[in-house]
Amino acid sequence: MPAQLLSQPNPPPDASQLPGVLGVLKIMLDLNVLSSDELKDIQDFRRAANFIAAAMIFLKDNVLVERNITHNDIKNRLLGHWGTCPGLTLIYAHLNRLILKNDLEALLIVGPGHGAPGILSCLWLEDSLSAFIPQYSRDKVGLTRLISGFSTPGGFPSHINAETPGSIHEGGELGYALSVAFGAVMDNPNLIVACVVGDGEAETGPTATAWHGYKYIDPAESGAVIPIVHVNGFKISERTIYGTMDDLEICSLFSGYGYQVRFVEDLNNIDQDMAASLDWAFSEIKKIQSAARTGQPVLKARWPVLILRTPKGWTGPKSIHGEYIEGSFHSHQVPLPKAKVDADELNALQAWLDSYNISELIDIPTGTPFKNILRFVPSTPEKRLGQSNKANGDYNTLITPDWEPLAAEKGTQESCMKSIGKFLLEVIKGNPNTFRIFSPDELVSNKLDAVFNETGRNFQWDSAARAQGGRVIEILSEHTCQGMMQGYTLTGRTALFPSYEAFLGIVHTMMVQYSKFVKIASPGFCLSSPTSTHLYPQAHETKWRKDIGSLNYVETSTWARQEHNGFSHQNPSFIGAVLNLKPALARVYLPPDSNCFLSTIAHCLRAKNYINLMVGSKQPTPVWLSPKEANAHCIAGASIWKFASTDEGINPDVVLVGIGVELTFEVIAAAALLRKEVPALRVRVVNVTDLMILGPEKSHPHALMDSDFVSIFTKDRVVQFNYHGYPNELRGLLFGRPRTDRMHISGYNEEGTTTTPFIMMLSNGVSRFDVAAAAVRGGALVNEKVAVDAHIKIGVFMHRAQKAKDYAFEHGQGWFFLLIFVLPRT
Template sequence: MPAQLLSQPNPPPDPSHIPDSILSLRVDVPKNVLSSNELDSIRRFRRAADYIAAAMIFLKSNTLVEEPIKPDDIKHRLLGHWGTCPGLVLVYAHLNAIITRTNLNSLLVVGPGHGAPAILACLWLENSLATFWPKYTRDRQGLSALIRGFSVPGGFPSHINAETPGSIHEGGELGYALSVSFGAVMDKPDLVVCCVVGDGEAESGPTATAWHAYKYIDPAESGAVLPIVHVNGFKISERTIYGCMDDKELTALFVGYGYQPRFVEELNDIDQDLASSMQWALDEIHKIQKAARSGNPIVKPRWPVLILRTPKGWSTIKSLHGEYIEGSFRSHQVPLPEAKNDPEERKMLQAWLESYKPSEVLPNGEPSEEVLSIIPKEDKLKLGQKKEAYAAYEPIDVPAWIDHGVKKGTQESCMKVVGKFLNLVTHSNPTSFRIFSPDELVSNKLDAVLEDADSGRNFQWDPASRAKGGRVIEILSEHTCQGMLQGYTLTGRTGLFPSYEAFLGIVHTMMVQYSKFVKMAHETTWRQPVGSLNYLETSTWARQEHNGFSHQNPAFIGAVLDLKPSLARVYLPPDANCFLSTVAHCLRAKDYVNLMVGSKQPTPVWLSPEEADRHCIAGASIWKFASTDDGLEPDVVLVGIGVEVTFEVIAAAALLRKLVPQLRVRVVNVTDLMILGPQGSHPHALEDTDWDALFTGDGESDGKGRRYIHFNYHGYPVELKGLLFGRQGLERVTIEGYREEGTTTTALDMMLQNHTSRYHVAAAAIRGGAKVNKKVEVDAHEMISYVMHLAQKDREYIYANGAVLHCCTVVRVRIIPPPLSTSVLYTRIFTILL
């Protein structure tokens, strides 16, 4: 599009290709619901907030422009986004008014995250800033501090974040405000979340899918979301899609989504129009809820949505240097970027700020009585002081998992066992726990959660689950699951996100933004803890028998490892009992991002419930049953981190016992990945003495010091290298993990291709052991060659027969000496899994 067109206000789109009959689907409501006094108060509130928002972007002194603006009055760096602010102030003012009239219990979620000046201005006017940040008192001194401190070191940033009272959504990356809002109202029947969706954000894929989220809201048990689509026509330097759609097209779109759209667009009387529209929307919400709560729910109810049209940067200067400002992309950020150095721009800034008549609405730096009259009198009703946003955590009742553990020595799917446990959790917490899953519960073998209607799915457009109180939200969009989980968690409840391993990366940046919100929340004095964000990662690369290479990606582990150490937790439980212990722990934990990685296929149960409990508390332990002489005085330490790779470590130890009996092996399993970091690098990191106790230190009896360590790791080796960096003696460490190899094949072949097989582990052990044990050294080359020969023979058999060789050497190996029953037990397990 030519630059000269981009600089012009948005022309009306051509509606000729849409039939006029579509307009019959638009909603008309009575106007003039505001009295003259209410109307005057709302307009004064808007002028005051617009003034403060604009002043925050530009001024560091001369707060009320009581004298001509000088260069020294203007900040050195002009940061902020003006374009969305007037529209956000308009919405905030009218929410205040309707809360004051009706005692509405409401939160505001702001999609245009860089609209912080508008929200901070409104929070100062309602005295919520001073409640949480005492230096921002509602007087001249507090106003000066707010304006002077915006977007400077030590002050508020230009986007809404955890430091902003009333917020439950991190501004910045767009697309998630709507799904967060729907998560927030689940199981809060009296809450209405007003969600402003900018027309730039509306272009994102996550927002497009999130419009369907109301189909998972049961009005009998949950609150409601009132979406307000703010169409001001421009992004940073381009028109928006919604800005180029006329009313017919937008009506057709939202009617197709299943909403009742109502347009608010008459600028001359926009306050009466918006007040009427909000009251209509609230009445429609109450109508839907009343029907559901009286036992006669409306099938496929049409929830209201407001389409708010205002000019971009409304009320700023009209033009500058021959270019349109108001109503164009040029008002998106700072309309007068050279005001500090250009006298003409400085003069225009003076006129712009004075147009709000600050002496009328902010006499002596305090809001006038007319401005204050629309603000709710009770603090608990103010948008900035809603406890749902900062102090609503409800600990959930987690059943004693150990009572539901499984028998040691059997084979169990971690996910099947966990699914049964989660069914109990849902029954114990009917209004404070939900599972958000991208349509993979059955595939992930967690379907025991769905055994009962009240613990099953909650999809209101499906007659099989409608109005049944199900605890599972299952929608294919990972983004929508993540957004709803965030909203549910940040308003006090606890959730779980199970997913295929390969596709958790879709929400990588959402998870990171959430962690930044929690990190900043920790740095406030007033935000209370919230439940942890819990991910259950399964259908892993190690057992992709049919999905192939596209379904192999353990990178989400690294994404969590990169978080602030105080927030990040990564667990790789080796069996079903350890997984039960880990899930129970994570559901009780607060303020973390918890990632649990495990297998959905049947695998050995190595530890009894009591042993698993101790193992998980420790985060790692020496597995004596798989070690030589209970792990005493080893030549080499073999470490398994992950279900299948730990199995290969144990198989390697058994193979070595047969082939190289003179090699002394210690087997260690790590279930809490964070213990491996250098002392002090993470709250869970092992002390150096504890590290040495597991992995050997300088005090070995033969005086030869630390032993060779081989890690068999489920994720990418580079992740483990980064985690271990800073530990002493890393020259003795080797690591194998996922190498981006594999396709539709057998489990053992996946291990072979990625060098995590028992044969690769055994070869690494021989190499390491040879450095300290002369008896191993003399035969090392021969035995390594033989072990890798076995690997090649197994692979040839797999490709010739489509199955694993059942007569391979390890099946005939007793893993440990007597008692015989244990030896036979593990031999049988190997036979089955091979």
Template sequence: MQDQFIDQPNPPPEESHLPDGVLQLAISTEDRRFLSDEDRHVVQKFRRAADYLAAAMIFLKENILVQEALKPEHIKPRLLGHWGTCPGLNLVYAHINRLLNTHADLRSMFIVGPGHGAPAILACLWLEESLGHFYPSYTVSPSGLHRLITGFSAPGGFPSHVSAEVPGSIHEGGELGYALSVAFGAVFDKPDLVAVCVIGDGEAETGPTAAAWHGHKYLDPAESGAVIPILHVNGFKISERTIFGCMDNKEIACFFSGLGYQPRFVEDLENIDNDMASAMDWALGQIRGIQKAARDRNPISKPRWPVIIMRTPKGWGCPARLGDKFIEGSFHSHQVPLPAAKKDQKQLELLEEWLKSYKIGDLIDGETGRPHADITSIIPKEIERRIGQVPEAYRGYTPLNLPNWMDFTSEKNCVEVSGMQSIGEFLVKVIENNQSTFRIFSPDELESNKLKLVFKVTGRNFQSDQFSRAKGGRVIEILSEHTCQGFMQGYTLTGRTAIFPSYESFLGIVHTMMVQYSKFNKMGQETNWRGSLSSINYIETSTWTRQEHNGFSHQNPSFIGAVLSLKATYSRVYFPPDANCLLSTLHHCLKSKNYVNLIVASKHPTPIYLSSEEAETHCQAGATVWKFASTDEGLNPDVVLCAIGTETTFEVVSAAAMLRQKIPELRVRVVNVTDLMVLGSNHPHSLDETGFESLFTKDRDIIVNYHGYANDVKGLLFGRKNVERVIVEGYSEEGTTTSPFDMMLRNNVSRYHVAAHTVRSASLYNPKVTIRQQELVSGLMHEAGKVKQYIYEHGEDPSDCYDAPKFN
């Protein structure tokens, strides 16, 4: 039973038992617009040409217009690509062009969820001359046409997915589920932009897409553009039926109506262009009606935005059968419909018959390599209105107008200050200065994460809430990390800046999304035509060190390691130790370009260790000796204490103060690291060996008290000299619902553990410590045990646990 669909290609969905009248929820196709014969022929010719080119890209390395009989040597040695989605994508692309030509004031982007349909997109881009605009070797010419077809999925050519090298793209689609949220993010604060987004019916099964359907509820039609979602129902994934492919129109109408959409079906294959033209015109009309009402200050309460459900056969147009297997309309067309065309004569003959069915000689001149004039007449004349050359997709970003961060700092040695509250005051001014180029995306955690000060000047942009709608809020909170990430990607890739504050433990939900974005950005920056982007900025707070009330599930710093694993050129991780350093770091990140920035910050009040000027110097250096916490300002230490992270820094400073009192003969140097990358040996921010030794000495032991997993630091230090002298303590997967200080004790990062490590290491160099090592370590561990006993008896930490350390 390997092939359970052998006798039933693209079977119609089994009918539901919903009442017949439910289809009134959807727009009837009886009002279909009938294109003129000329317009219909032009659209059909564009589609035919694009379909041919897409198929040829998958198969041919020579004889690209099939001007002679196909031979095995004309077929590529390795057949890569996904044909199944290409005809549907070409249909949509052609009708976006028709819409652009019909509406001279329209600007549109095309977001492609089935990113593996790259042959279709590249074919259309070549026809509209956008490919040649950015890549001279792909001009509309015989050589450009040959390069297009033979170079696809071959070394040195375009990859098999819609990647950052593809003009007009801001989303690859390699990992399914994110297209729709990216599309919504792209049109925020772009009032004249309409993003057409195709979502494959396989992609629509993903959790991120399920949440992203709600994106329109965060779209203020007065200030932003719109999205036309097109669900492409072709019935199959790689080999399994799709959920939507098994739903009839009644079920789908109910589904989308419940989500707040007005659905319309495009499914009449005999009149598909009339059907699609009517649907696209209808969708744009609905959008403009909603926008006009909002911009006339009479917004519609809960408007029903358009969604198009497009039913076409999988692999539409390819051979119907291969032996006893259906191809067209079945999962066999998902990738390469005729996978043995180079070796099997029957498949080679089927391929030739298939390619010749498009009559490409009637569409592209073999001598000039140019499409016929009626095909190109569908393409917008204005260059920047062409899908591949819309400026938002490649021009780069508008830098923010940032206030002076020092205006928001606190006095050194003042009452303890929450770093998150400090940046809240800073962000108030950022929002006031950048009303249409800055947003905050967060999973409903701004209040918890101490950023509520921003609500002095803005609100939440939630259009389904009568108290929030139509007020231009700069904050979007939705309890879907995937949707926040997708919104941020779309917003950033179209030239704006955003931050994503979140609980530390749940940023890992978007780990692979972040990685996919970083790869897209890396490839984009390696083109010679994409502009720089604002960095994407994560603020990781509500960290494990203060998640003792929520318990073990909320204690997880793994996202740090995910960012560390990225290409060094594009990743940054910061651990500002106090509020002043956090302000300096955030200001830097909001100015930076093309990075993935991760800031690990505390929302709880902590001491201010450094003045504004000292914080600036410290953050610029990435790591400095804290003379105030060191013995004799750090000269000639027996051991070096390295603090990374807010709470772990407090424990190191407390340990240093305790050691000064208990063991005055022991000499320590305290180093604080705020830019984690300075520890590495192969990163743009890495300290050179001289700089590393100036901080950490050449031969003394280094006790690292680190916020995250110890292996993060060990991996960075690999390649340094004498790394065997480094002892790293960090989060060790020990936790529960307990007290904050018990979390320090459980994970061996408390001041007592730091002090005990220090005594052991110092005894190697200081005879006065050597002779007392056993009694000192025993005493420290005994004190730690007494504190733990107190916590378990009283249900709270001793009152002096968080007193600021004194060094007098």
């Protein structure tokens, strides 16, 4: 036996190893739930789907194999993943049967999204492709386009994405399918989501935590997930962990998570096995839901999970060139990668495709499927997995309350988070079934706890929170919060994700993956600003999906006031992650006070199809603007703050720009210091609340025209930015604006520890003394009265900075932080 054949997996263990209860479940699978005709029809559907899936990977011509395949029929580039496809077509076929039998509203979320051929073939068979993309008609012309165009320019990509009808998850970056599924069923009481978790994906940390998702599902108000773990044993070139676990080990693992486990693994009777297993899973779900909906909820309900064991690349080539294909990692992607040039592989492909006997399933001249294989395709289009309104756009407009009655009085102090907590309380009251907060155990710490005056946490394993209809999901897993928010949003609702600033980076790539999905999916055009009539086209390829709510992040507990937790909690990098997104999708706001934050969050919760990041403070800070002023300021995105400027900002020598709560405070304090110490210096103070206005003209829908940019920042004066994030982010954003050589940026400089708030400012060069010194340097270039003793004034400012440091180290507290406190003049 060649050494390569050692990659063949071990056989599954004997059922005698299993405990009694599990053994009963295995015996139950001997029941024949399908009639002989039903069994044949469902097997024929799978055969047709598997043929189409395999053909999609290889064929550019002769797609129904009406003659022997030649090398010229093979695509020039072979792309795609075969290994998981036969398992996916099995699941798809049987879900159709379950939907038809029980008149279900259902979705399918596919963790192994690389199995796109298996899903697309089923979508074509049920005629869901042509419902949205007419060129993929259910005939020979449409089938030829599907097969020949797959993974070629203009065709479907190799992964499930937003162009795939019925999908709300791509699965390219593994680990998130399950949490997305749980988010989708929340507040959708009649929805069943089947979620396929590949055994490679099951190795990821996010999936491991997401298994706890059912502990946050109230069966009285929400639907249910049927997790299906597809154990086919291999990843790209290595065994999977689950593939090496026997049934007893898997049973113990999932029992510990709180599930009832059922195995689907009888390859000789796989369709009866799967049909019986899905019937069992649905009946268990109905028991749990019925009990909860009649006021007698099952405490710590044990929901069903299916473990599907099939060989990798099942029904494909058995071996080639002395290596196993079926049942090994060699079938993960393209099982016959040299079919275009190698005669043996071409012959193997011919035999493989012939084994499906496609002429028994599809009328070759017309390319239409025979009716018997469509027996279990629901006749009602919206019941089909590819045409569900829940997947393709069913947005519930969020009712946002008037925020102005909650505004703070100008000239007082208020916490941004305390203020919006009161606003979110009103949002919850007005949207009891279409709004949720997903928080990684930080809601109270971030001072958003006003919402608990109306709602609670939705934690079903906690007797104090069980069955209370709580709107807050609080789990110490950013990945799970992100996935649940995605599923909740993509099925038509609105959500908020508040987090410590430093830890939002944990979901950086998840957010980016989601933005790619939305970039493809979202329809229409966006306005350049809330008041603009200039339309900017979005480069979205999928026109048939409807609007969805935006993803809304609130970033608080920021580095500027994380001096008590230390360096580990100081990291504003998520701002840069959002800035790098497609401009049509990205929105970054840094409201300078609580009233501006109220205006911003009201706008973001109403907005659709965006990624909104709002950065604020949970500490009490000055309220600079009245509600009317705050609203105007937020609509504009930036404005000259006359109250803090010299002569209301007219004809300045230097422009000081604050971006962020604490950084703006230091700019205003610096301006007050300069008025006293350098009265000859003319200062203009600007605040930017919408970061996207700074980009070059037309680079972003919110970007200022160059003429407007100059009117705020002048044509030729030095501009000193005091920025909450990393300076390079702002440099990249400003690149392309006129005369960037005069623009100087200070920001978070990766300096921090457990210290005083003001030393945090000093350590990063963004304190009032740093800003004042920079202002004198810049003003001295154009104002001779400032230039004559500029070096003396700068020396005085930096001396004071050192004194502040000395005091803090000696006394353990700072006395300079509020020394110069300037409130707006009324």
